[in-house]
Amino acid sequence: MITLGDYLIVSGILFAIGFAGVLLRRNLIIILMSLELMLNAANLSLVAFSRFRVQPTGLPDYNVQVFVFFIITVAAAEVAVGLAILVALFRARQTTDLKDISSLRF
Amino acid sequence: MAVTVQRPKLNWRERMYLPAIAAGLAITIKHFKNMLFGRTKVTMQYPEEKWDSSLPDHYRGAPALVRDEEGRVRCVACQLCEFICPPRAIKIIPGEIPSTDRFAKVEKYPEEFDIDMIRCIFCGMCEEVCPEQAIFLRKDYAITGFTRADMVHHKEKLLEIGGVMHGVVLKWNEKK
Amino acid sequence: MSPFLFWIFALLMLVFGAAVVINRNPVASALSLVVSFLGLAALFMSLDAYFIGIIQVLVYAGAVMVLFLFIIMLLDLRAEEERRINWVASVGGIAVALILLIQILLVIGHFKAARQTFPPLAGSTIDDVRNVGALLFSNYNLPFQIIGVLVLVATIGVVLLSRRDPR
Amino acid sequence: MTYFFITSLLKIVGILFVVILPMVSYSVYAERRVSAFIQDRQGPNRVGPAGLFQPIADMFKLLLKEDFTPRNVNTFYYWLAPCLAVMPAIITIAVVPFGSTLFGVPMVIADINVGILYVFAIASLGVYGIVLAGWASNSKYPFLGGVRSSSQMISYELSLGLAVIPIFLLVGSLRLTSVVRYQIEHGWFIAPFIGDWMNPWKWLLAIPMVLSFVVFAIAIFAETNRLPFDLPEAEQELAGGYNTEYSSMKFALFFLGEYAAMITGSAIMVTLFFGGWHLPLPSWHGGFHWALVDGSAPGWRGVIGGLFNIATFFAKVAVVIFVFMWVRWTLPRFRYDQLMRLGWLFFFEIALVNIFIVAGIIAFLPS
Numbered sequence: 001m002i003t004l005g006d007y008l009i010v011s012g013i014l015f016a017i018g019f020a021g022v023l024l025r026r027n028l029i030i031i032l033m034s035l036e037l038m039l040n041a042a043n044l045s046l047v048a049f050s051r052f053r054v055q056p057t058g059l060p061d062y063n064v065q066v067f068v069f070f071i072i073t074v075a076a077a078e079v080a081v082g083l084a085i086l087v088a089l090f091r092a093r094q095t096t097d098l099k100d101i102s103s104l105r106f
Numbered sequence: 107m108a109v110t111v112q113r114p115k116l117n118w119r120e121r122m123y124l125p126a127i128a129a130g131l132a133i134t135i136k137h138f139k140n141m142l143f144g145r146t147k148v149t150m151q152y153p154e155e156k157w158d159s160s161l162p163d164h165y166r167g168a169p170a171l172v173r174d175e176e177g178r179v180r181c182v183a184c185q186l187c188e189f190i191c192p193p194r195a196i197k198i199i200p201g202e203i204p205s206t207d208r209f210a211k212v213e214k215y216p217e218e219f220d221i222d223m224i225r226c227i228f229c230g231m232c233e234e235v236c237p238e239q240a241i242f243l244r245k246d247y248a249i250t251g252f253t254r255a256d257m258v259h260h261k262e263k264l265l266e267i268g269g270v271m272h273g274v275v276l277k278w279n280e281k282k
Numbered sequence: 283m284s285p286f287l288f289w290i291f292a293l294l295m296l297v298f299g300a301a302v303v304i305n306r307n308p309v310a311s312a313l314s315l316v317v318s319f320l321g322l323a324a325l326f327m328s329l330d331a332y333f334i335g336i337i338q339v340l341v342y343a344g345a346v347m348v349l350f351l352f353i354i355m356l357l358d359l360r361a362e363e364e365r366r367i368n369w370v371a372s373v374g375g376i377a378v379a380l381i382l383l384i385q386i387l388l389v390i391g392h393f394k395a396a397r398q399t400f401p402p403l404a405g406s407t408i409d410d411v412r413n414v415g416a417l418l419f420s421n422y423n424l425p426f427q428i429i430g431v432l433v434l435v436a437t438i439g440v441v442l443l444s445r446r447d448p449r
Numbered sequence: 450m451t452y453f454f455i456t457s458l459l460k461i462v463g464i465l466f467v468v469i470l471p472m473v474s475y476s477v478y479a480e481r482r483v484s485a486f487i488q489d490r491q492g493p494n495r496v497g498p499a500g501l502f503q504p505i506a507d508m509f510k511l512l513l514k515e516d517f518t519p520r521n522v523n524t525f526y527y528w529l530a531p532c533l534a535v536m537p538a539i540i541t542i543a544v545v546p547f548g549s550t551l552f553g554v555p556m557v558i559a560d561i562n563v564g565i566l567y568v569f570a571i572a573s574l575g576v577y578g579i580v581l582a583g584w585a586s587n588s589k590y591p592f593l594g595g596v597r598s599s600s601q602m603i604s605y606e607l608s609l610g611l612a613v614i615p616i617f618l619l620v621g622s623l624r625l626t627s628v629v630r631y632q633i634e635h636g637w638f639i640a641p642f643i644g645d646w647m648n649p650w651k652w653l654l655a656i657p658m659v660l661s662f663v664v665f666a667i668a669i670f671a672e673t674n675r676l677p678f679d680l681p682e683a684e685q686e687l688a689g690g691y692n693t694e695y696s697s698m699k700f701a702l703f704f705l706g707e708y709a710a711m712i713t714g715s716a717i718m719v720t721l722f723f724g725g726w727h728l729p730l731p732s733w734h735g736g737f738h739w740a741l742v743d744g745s746a747p748g749w750r751g752v753i754g755g756l757f758n759i760a761t762f763f764a765k766v767a768v769v770i771f772v773f774m775w776v777r778w779t780l781p782r783f784r785y786d787q788l789m790r791l792g793w794l795f796f797f798e799i800a801l802v803n804i805f806i807v808a809g810i811i812a813f814l815p816s
Contacts (some may be wrong), residue, residue: 001285002288002328004395005390005391005393005397007325008390008393008396009390010295010296010325012383013296013383014296014322015382016379016380016383017296017299017302017303017379018303019378019379019382020303020375020376020379021302021303023375024372024375027359029350029353029354030302033311033312033315036342036346037302040319040322040338040342043322043338047326047331048329050331051329051330051331051400052401054401054402054403058405059403060331060408063417065333065410065414066418066422068331068334069334069414069418072342073432076433077433078436079346080436080440081436081440081443083349083440084443084444085443086353087356087443088443088444090357091446096359
């Protein structure tokens with residue numbers, strides 16, 4: 001049988017993968033994607049907690065799912081802003097590599 | 107010179123576009139309906155229906171050689187058509203008529219007469235120029251072949267298309 | 283959901299999640315991320331969170347990743363050329379990630395509630411769209427509206443940022 | 450459990466191989482015939498009686514053609530793209546109820562409670578095939594087609610989603626079977642006053658419903674890349690757009706995907722606005738009234754009823770497909786900026802305002 005722990009382990013591995021992506025890659029777009037991976041790992045554990053914390057009414061804890069809904073919304077907005085910054089950066093520097101934009105001056 | 111195209115001023119009804127779209131849809135569905143009920147006259151369904159019956163008299167199809175009433179090839183190999191032919195589709199090799207022949211007076215006959223139908227442009231100048239009225243543009247229009255060689259009409263083929271022509275050129279007859 | 287399906291989708295999600303990080307070509311990374319998100323959506327569905335699962339596909343796979351792809355193509359980002367791998371940094375990065383992973387696993391191992399299996403629900407089918415919606419519009423009405431303002435601000439910010447002429 | 454699996458499998462195989470795929474190939478044939486008739490031509494009429502075997506000939510032609518992969522393409526994605534183009538349209542059909550019941554089995558493959566959201570989620574995946582094809586071809590026209598497609602689809606998904614919200618405000622559930630049930634009880638959404646002629650609220654409701662239908666239909670046109678919104682594959686400007694570099698069966702898959710998307714879109718439109726499989730028949734059994742025919746009756750009458758519902762549904766879909774073709778062969782293509790302006794400044798706002806109108810009507814509707 002699948003336990004809550006299995007979901008949490010899968011979520012933890014996904015989070016670690018995203019974390020490794022942020023640390024290892026130098027391409028800004030890949031880093032943004034890795035951030036998404038980490039956010040989704042968090043979502044997965046939240047939904048798992050919601051399902052395993054059944055209310056007295058016999059329903060999952062929907063407060064958590066509302067929270068996940070908010071996370072998804074904010075993440076979408078974050079991606080839009082992040083990509084817009086990326087495009088502005090690319091226009092100025094012709095690169096998306098972190099190494100080439102290490103200085104804050106333009 | 108640059109010309110500024112004046113856009114027409116549209117009123118709000120025209121700017122909605124919906125009446126125009128509805129009118130367009132009405133037109134197309136009318137065509138569809140007429141076609142569905144067979145009320146539209148469509149183009150000829152070619153391989154089943156042939157053009158033959160409806161071709162006009164002056165139609166210029168494939169050029170062909172003709173025989174006269176006595177079964178003689180009318181062509182005297184004067185090579186005028188070969189000379190005039192704009193795309194140079196005609197090739198004639200003349201031969202001599204032996205003096206013992208009944209028609210020795212004619213002197214030459216076409217030993218070979220080829221028309222390359224890939225080149226022919228159906229202009230009708232050969233017919234125009236022929237002094238013997240030996241070459242005519244007939245009504246054959248579906249000239250096909252699998253190879254380039256197939257598309258060259260030799261003398262026999264030309265005569266087969268041409269058939270017999272009853273006419274007034276009496277050059278070969280004895281002088282009265 | 284049967285354990286077999288759970289492991290299939292979990293493996294799918296993890297393998298393609300790793301592919302996001304490993305791939306050199308940004309387009310390949312983005313597509314791997316799409317597959318990873320689809321696997322994640324399937325896991326959400328296995329937790330009876332149909333609404334979240336579908337929203338996951340709709341927002342992430344359908345909109346966010348299309349945006350990513352669009353930007354990658356717009357900027358014409360090709361595969362990165364082979365750079366000399368900075369071994370110290372790479373090994374350090376992997377080590378940090380591994381340490382984090384081990385910590386997470388240790389915490390889960392000591393977490394008693396993690397060993398529970400699926401608790402039964404009230405019915406075989408639950409209308410979770412209705413439940414989430416009811417909660418969203420009653421208890422969380424104010425946060426919901428704040429999120430709306432946030433999205434509006436983000437929209438305006440993106441429009442301003444991506445204008446070619448900032449004046 | 451086994452029974453459920455077997456019936457589901459039968460439904461999937463039946464709907465896919467007996468209905469959808471023949472319908473796709475015959476809608477290609479129908480498109481050619483309809484366009485010919487509109488333009489006073491005959492269209493394909495050589496293969497079989499009235500050209501009815503044309504799709505089979507087309508299939509052989511496409512299968513036997515050389516499968517050519519240009520040299521400078523990104524091979525893996527070049528091969529992946531046609532597969533991705535077909536899939537979304539076909540798996541969307543899973544949630545559409547195409548009949549009432551047959552032998553007691555509901556005629557819908559997956560009756561999930563997030564039905565319409567599922568449809569939108571999968572439809573939004575449809576853009577990947579096109580974008581990837583454009584990108585992997587490594588050629589400028591396909592690339593322009595791909596980029597156009599992605600922005601067009603994102604723009605029109607908004608109005609598509611907003612246009613159906615009034616329906617779900619009324620129904621109170623995202624399940625497509627309950628949409629059909631609601632329409633059976635309260636009249637089709639395109640004309641809610643039918644059968645309840647004296648009720649002024651129903652007449653009032655008809656106005657936003659028709660608006661919503663118009664926005665939805667136009668957005669579906671844009672989502673399926675049909676003329677007047679076929680900018681991703683505009684033959685005249687982009688030489689075929691994203692499928693320029695494709696040949697043989699890969700091209701056929703794009704074609705298949707486009708028509709499958711059209712059929713799916715029509716099916717959803719029928720389900721949402723035209724009562725799904727519902728068609729009342731006049732009955733004089735105990736006074737004149739409109740009788741509901743479905744598969745719930747016992748014995749052979751139930752079977753006939755179920756089959757009749759399925760036939761009704763696909764007949765409605767066929768009519769909508771005909772309208773798709775009719776529009777395609779009437780209207781010219783939009784310019785790209787016009788398309789974007791229309792989507793963002795016009796339909797988006799109409800759909801938004803429409804939601805408020807319907808919400809207001811519901812708030813004051815005497816139930």
